[in-house]
Amino acid sequence: MIEPVIDLDDIDRKILRALAEDATLGAGALGRRFDMSQPAMWRRVKRLQDAGAFRARRLVLDHEKLGFGVTVFLGVKLATKGRVSLEDFERAVSAIPEVQTIEHVLGMYDYRLRVVARDIPDFERVLRRRIMTLPGAGDVEANVLLSEERRPGPLG
Known part of the structure:
Protein backbone atom coordinates (compact mmCIF):
# COMPACT_ATOMS: atom_id res chain seq x y z
CA MET A 1 0.00 0.00 0.00
CA ILE A 2 1.38 3.40 -1.01
CA GLU A 3 1.24 5.99 1.74
CA PRO A 4 -0.27 9.36 0.84
CA VAL A 5 2.07 12.26 0.21
CA ILE A 6 2.20 14.69 3.13
CA ASP A 7 0.67 18.09 2.39
CA LEU A 8 3.30 20.69 3.38
CA ASP A 9 2.92 24.45 3.56
CA ASP A 10 5.78 26.97 3.37
CA ILE A 11 6.31 26.97 7.16
CA ASP A 12 6.48 23.14 7.21
CA ARG A 13 9.16 23.23 4.50
CA LYS A 14 11.15 25.86 6.42
CA ILE A 15 10.93 23.78 9.61
CA LEU A 16 12.12 20.64 7.81
CA ARG A 17 15.02 22.54 6.18
CA ALA A 18 16.03 23.96 9.58
CA LEU A 19 15.89 20.52 11.25
CA ALA A 20 17.83 18.95 8.35
CA GLU A 21 20.61 21.49 9.00
CA ASP A 22 20.50 21.18 12.80
CA ALA A 23 18.39 18.40 14.30
CA THR A 24 19.10 19.66 17.82
CA LEU A 25 16.85 22.70 17.37
CA GLY A 26 13.99 22.58 19.84
CA ALA A 27 10.52 24.03 19.49
CA GLY A 28 11.56 27.20 21.33
CA ALA A 29 14.46 27.96 18.99
CA LEU A 30 12.40 27.09 15.92
CA GLY A 31 9.53 29.24 17.18
CA ARG A 32 11.84 32.23 17.64
CA ARG A 33 13.30 31.69 14.16
CA PHE A 34 9.87 31.60 12.49
CA ASP A 35 8.03 34.02 14.80
CA MET A 36 5.77 31.40 16.41
CA SER A 37 5.14 30.45 20.01
CA GLN A 38 6.94 27.42 21.43
CA PRO A 39 3.68 25.43 21.89
CA ALA A 40 2.51 26.19 18.33
CA MET A 41 5.88 25.15 16.93
CA TRP A 42 5.92 22.00 19.05
CA ARG A 43 2.50 21.03 17.61
CA ARG A 44 3.76 21.61 14.05
CA VAL A 45 6.90 19.53 14.57
CA LYS A 46 4.88 16.78 16.27
CA ARG A 47 2.37 16.76 13.39
CA LEU A 48 5.21 16.49 10.84
CA GLN A 49 6.82 13.64 12.79
CA ASP A 50 3.49 11.81 13.28
CA ALA A 51 2.77 12.16 9.54
CA GLY A 52 6.14 10.54 8.77
CA ALA A 53 7.85 13.61 7.24
CA PHE A 54 10.94 12.56 9.23
CA ARG A 55 11.63 9.42 11.19
CA ALA A 56 14.38 10.45 13.55
CA ARG A 57 16.79 13.17 14.47
CA ARG A 58 20.36 11.98 14.06
CA LEU A 59 23.74 12.94 15.30
CA VAL A 60 26.21 13.43 12.44
CA LEU A 61 29.62 12.17 13.48
CA ASP A 62 32.85 13.59 12.08
CA HIS A 63 34.53 10.34 11.09
CA GLU A 64 37.94 11.94 10.49
CA LYS A 65 38.07 13.50 13.95
CA LEU A 66 37.10 10.15 15.44
CA GLY A 67 40.02 8.44 13.70
CA PHE A 68 38.27 7.10 10.60
CA GLY A 69 40.06 8.88 7.74
Missing part, protein backbone atom coordinates in the same frame (compact mmCIF):
# COMPACT_ATOMS: atom_id res chain seq x y z
CA VAL A 70 38.89 6.66 4.89
CA THR A 71 35.39 6.12 3.54
CA VAL A 72 34.85 3.50 0.85
CA PHE A 73 31.71 2.66 -1.09
CA LEU A 74 31.59 -1.04 -1.92
CA GLY A 75 29.45 -2.61 -4.57
CA VAL A 76 28.85 -6.25 -3.56
CA LYS A 77 27.47 -8.88 -5.88
CA LEU A 78 26.20 -12.02 -4.18
CA ALA A 79 27.88 -15.15 -5.54
CA THR A 80 25.16 -17.65 -4.68
CA LYS A 81 21.80 -15.90 -4.70
CA GLY A 82 19.81 -19.12 -4.54
CA ARG A 83 21.79 -20.66 -1.69
CA VAL A 84 22.15 -17.64 0.60
CA SER A 85 19.17 -15.51 1.46
CA LEU A 86 19.34 -11.75 1.28
CA GLU A 87 18.34 -11.67 4.95
CA ASP A 88 21.36 -13.83 5.89
CA PHE A 89 23.71 -11.48 4.05
CA GLU A 90 22.06 -8.37 5.51
CA ARG A 91 22.13 -9.76 9.05
CA ALA A 92 25.82 -10.69 8.75
CA VAL A 93 26.92 -7.39 7.18
CA SER A 94 24.93 -5.43 9.79
CA ALA A 95 27.17 -6.92 12.49
CA ILE A 96 30.29 -5.25 11.03
CA PRO A 97 30.75 -1.95 12.90
CA GLU A 98 32.75 -0.32 10.08
CA VAL A 99 29.79 -0.70 7.70
CA GLN A 100 27.79 2.50 8.07
CA THR A 101 25.04 1.93 5.52
CA ILE A 102 23.68 -1.08 3.67
CA GLU A 103 21.63 -0.44 0.55
CA HIS A 104 19.96 -3.18 -1.48
CA VAL A 105 20.18 -1.86 -5.04
CA LEU A 106 19.20 -2.75 -8.58
CA GLY A 107 21.99 -2.88 -11.14
CA MET A 108 25.42 -4.39 -11.52
CA TYR A 109 25.70 -5.08 -7.79
CA ASP A 110 23.19 -6.38 -5.27
CA TYR A 111 24.33 -4.17 -2.38
CA ARG A 112 26.06 -0.87 -1.87
CA LEU A 113 27.90 -0.48 1.43
CA ARG A 114 29.44 2.61 3.01
CA VAL A 115 32.47 1.49 4.99
CA VAL A 116 34.70 3.64 7.23
CA ALA A 117 38.23 2.70 8.27
CA ARG A 118 41.21 4.34 9.95
CA ASP A 119 43.29 4.16 6.76
CA ILE A 120 43.71 2.02 3.61
CA PRO A 121 45.49 -0.88 5.41
CA ASP A 122 42.66 -0.92 7.98
CA PHE A 123 40.10 -0.96 5.16
CA GLU A 124 41.95 -3.85 3.53
CA ARG A 125 41.75 -5.77 6.82
CA VAL A 126 37.99 -5.12 7.09
CA LEU A 127 37.51 -6.15 3.46
CA ARG A 128 39.54 -9.37 3.66
CA ARG A 129 38.60 -10.57 7.14
CA ARG A 130 35.02 -9.39 7.48
CA ILE A 131 33.32 -8.49 4.21
CA MET A 132 34.78 -11.13 1.89
CA THR A 133 33.95 -13.83 4.44
CA LEU A 134 30.25 -12.93 4.55
CA PRO A 135 27.76 -15.59 3.45
CA GLY A 136 27.27 -15.28 -0.31
CA ALA A 137 29.78 -12.45 -0.85
CA GLY A 138 31.04 -12.53 -4.43
CA ASP A 139 32.48 -9.77 -6.59
CA VAL A 140 33.16 -6.41 -5.00
CA GLU A 141 34.04 -3.01 -6.40
CA ALA A 142 35.54 -0.35 -4.16
CA ASN A 143 35.28 3.41 -4.63
CA VAL A 144 37.25 5.56 -2.17
CA LEU A 145 35.53 8.80 -1.16
CA LEU A 146 37.71 11.80 -1.98
CA SER A 147 35.35 14.56 -0.84
CA GLU A 148 31.72 14.96 0.08
CA GLU A 149 29.32 17.84 -0.34
CA ARG A 150 25.97 17.81 1.40
CA ARG A 151 23.08 18.92 -0.77
CA PRO A 152 19.94 20.43 0.77
CA GLY A 153 17.65 18.00 -1.03
CA PRO A 154 14.24 18.53 -2.57
CA LEU A 155 13.09 20.97 0.12
CA GLY A 156 16.16 23.20 -0.32
Whole structure:
Protein backbone atom coordinates (compact mmCIF):
# COMPACT_ATOMS: atom_id res chain seq x y z
CA MET A 1 0.00 0.00 0.00
CA ILE A 2 1.38 3.40 -1.01
CA GLU A 3 1.24 5.99 1.74
CA PRO A 4 -0.27 9.36 0.84
CA VAL A 5 2.07 12.26 0.21
CA ILE A 6 2.20 14.69 3.13
CA ASP A 7 0.67 18.09 2.39
CA LEU A 8 3.30 20.69 3.38
CA ASP A 9 2.92 24.45 3.56
CA ASP A 10 5.78 26.97 3.37
CA ILE A 11 6.31 26.97 7.16
CA ASP A 12 6.48 23.14 7.21
CA ARG A 13 9.16 23.23 4.50
CA LYS A 14 11.15 25.86 6.42
CA ILE A 15 10.93 23.78 9.61
CA LEU A 16 12.12 20.64 7.81
CA ARG A 17 15.02 22.54 6.18
CA ALA A 18 16.03 23.96 9.58
CA LEU A 19 15.89 20.52 11.25
CA ALA A 20 17.83 18.95 8.35
CA GLU A 21 20.61 21.49 9.00
CA ASP A 22 20.50 21.18 12.80
CA ALA A 23 18.39 18.40 14.30
CA THR A 24 19.10 19.66 17.82
CA LEU A 25 16.85 22.70 17.37
CA GLY A 26 13.99 22.58 19.84
CA ALA A 27 10.52 24.03 19.49
CA GLY A 28 11.56 27.20 21.33
CA ALA A 29 14.46 27.96 18.99
CA LEU A 30 12.40 27.09 15.92
CA GLY A 31 9.53 29.24 17.18
CA ARG A 32 11.84 32.23 17.64
CA ARG A 33 13.30 31.69 14.16
CA PHE A 34 9.87 31.60 12.49
CA ASP A 35 8.03 34.02 14.80
CA MET A 36 5.77 31.40 16.41
CA SER A 37 5.14 30.45 20.01
CA GLN A 38 6.94 27.42 21.43
CA PRO A 39 3.68 25.43 21.89
CA ALA A 40 2.51 26.19 18.33
CA MET A 41 5.88 25.15 16.93
CA TRP A 42 5.92 22.00 19.05
CA ARG A 43 2.50 21.03 17.61
CA ARG A 44 3.76 21.61 14.05
CA VAL A 45 6.90 19.53 14.57
CA LYS A 46 4.88 16.78 16.27
CA ARG A 47 2.37 16.76 13.39
CA LEU A 48 5.21 16.49 10.84
CA GLN A 49 6.82 13.64 12.79
CA ASP A 50 3.49 11.81 13.28
CA ALA A 51 2.77 12.16 9.54
CA GLY A 52 6.14 10.54 8.77
CA ALA A 53 7.85 13.61 7.24
CA PHE A 54 10.94 12.56 9.23
CA ARG A 55 11.63 9.42 11.19
CA ALA A 56 14.38 10.45 13.55
CA ARG A 57 16.79 13.17 14.47
CA ARG A 58 20.36 11.98 14.06
CA LEU A 59 23.74 12.94 15.30
CA VAL A 60 26.21 13.43 12.44
CA LEU A 61 29.62 12.17 13.48
CA ASP A 62 32.85 13.59 12.08
CA HIS A 63 34.53 10.34 11.09
CA GLU A 64 37.94 11.94 10.49
CA LYS A 65 38.07 13.50 13.95
CA LEU A 66 37.10 10.15 15.44
CA GLY A 67 40.02 8.44 13.70
CA PHE A 68 38.27 7.10 10.60
CA GLY A 69 40.06 8.88 7.74
CA VAL A 70 38.89 6.66 4.89
CA THR A 71 35.39 6.12 3.54
CA VAL A 72 34.85 3.50 0.85
CA PHE A 73 31.71 2.66 -1.09
CA LEU A 74 31.59 -1.04 -1.92
CA GLY A 75 29.45 -2.61 -4.57
CA VAL A 76 28.85 -6.25 -3.56
CA LYS A 77 27.47 -8.88 -5.88
CA LEU A 78 26.20 -12.02 -4.18
CA ALA A 79 27.88 -15.15 -5.54
CA THR A 80 25.16 -17.65 -4.68
CA LYS A 81 21.80 -15.90 -4.70
CA GLY A 82 19.81 -19.12 -4.54
CA ARG A 83 21.79 -20.66 -1.69
CA VAL A 84 22.15 -17.64 0.60
CA SER A 85 19.17 -15.51 1.46
CA LEU A 86 19.34 -11.75 1.28
CA GLU A 87 18.34 -11.67 4.95
CA ASP A 88 21.36 -13.83 5.89
CA PHE A 89 23.71 -11.48 4.05
CA GLU A 90 22.06 -8.37 5.51
CA ARG A 91 22.13 -9.76 9.05
CA ALA A 92 25.82 -10.69 8.75
CA VAL A 93 26.92 -7.39 7.18
CA SER A 94 24.93 -5.43 9.79
CA ALA A 95 27.17 -6.92 12.49
CA ILE A 96 30.29 -5.25 11.03
CA PRO A 97 30.75 -1.95 12.90
CA GLU A 98 32.75 -0.32 10.08
CA VAL A 99 29.79 -0.70 7.70
CA GLN A 100 27.79 2.50 8.07
CA THR A 101 25.04 1.93 5.52
CA ILE A 102 23.68 -1.08 3.67
CA GLU A 103 21.63 -0.44 0.55
CA HIS A 104 19.96 -3.18 -1.48
CA VAL A 105 20.18 -1.86 -5.04
CA LEU A 106 19.20 -2.75 -8.58
CA GLY A 107 21.99 -2.88 -11.14
CA MET A 108 25.42 -4.39 -11.52
CA TYR A 109 25.70 -5.08 -7.79
CA ASP A 110 23.19 -6.38 -5.27
CA TYR A 111 24.33 -4.17 -2.38
CA ARG A 112 26.06 -0.87 -1.87
CA LEU A 113 27.90 -0.48 1.43
CA ARG A 114 29.44 2.61 3.01
CA VAL A 115 32.47 1.49 4.99
CA VAL A 116 34.70 3.64 7.23
CA ALA A 117 38.23 2.70 8.27
CA ARG A 118 41.21 4.34 9.95
CA ASP A 119 43.29 4.16 6.76
CA ILE A 120 43.71 2.02 3.61
CA PRO A 121 45.49 -0.88 5.41
CA ASP A 122 42.66 -0.92 7.98
CA PHE A 123 40.10 -0.96 5.16
CA GLU A 124 41.95 -3.85 3.53
CA ARG A 125 41.75 -5.77 6.82
CA VAL A 126 37.99 -5.12 7.09
CA LEU A 127 37.51 -6.15 3.46
CA ARG A 128 39.54 -9.37 3.66
CA ARG A 129 38.60 -10.57 7.14
CA ARG A 130 35.02 -9.39 7.48
CA ILE A 131 33.32 -8.49 4.21
CA MET A 132 34.78 -11.13 1.89
CA THR A 133 33.95 -13.83 4.44
CA LEU A 134 30.25 -12.93 4.55
CA PRO A 135 27.76 -15.59 3.45
CA GLY A 136 27.27 -15.28 -0.31
CA ALA A 137 29.78 -12.45 -0.85
CA GLY A 138 31.04 -12.53 -4.43
CA ASP A 139 32.48 -9.77 -6.59
CA VAL A 140 33.16 -6.41 -5.00
CA GLU A 141 34.04 -3.01 -6.40
CA ALA A 142 35.54 -0.35 -4.16
CA ASN A 143 35.28 3.41 -4.63
CA VAL A 144 37.25 5.56 -2.17
CA LEU A 145 35.53 8.80 -1.16
CA LEU A 146 37.71 11.80 -1.98
CA SER A 147 35.35 14.56 -0.84
CA GLU A 148 31.72 14.96 0.08
CA GLU A 149 29.32 17.84 -0.34
CA ARG A 150 25.97 17.81 1.40
CA ARG A 151 23.08 18.92 -0.77
CA PRO A 152 19.94 20.43 0.77
CA GLY A 153 17.65 18.00 -1.03
CA PRO A 154 14.24 18.53 -2.57
CA LEU A 155 13.09 20.97 0.12
CA GLY A 156 16.16 23.20 -0.32
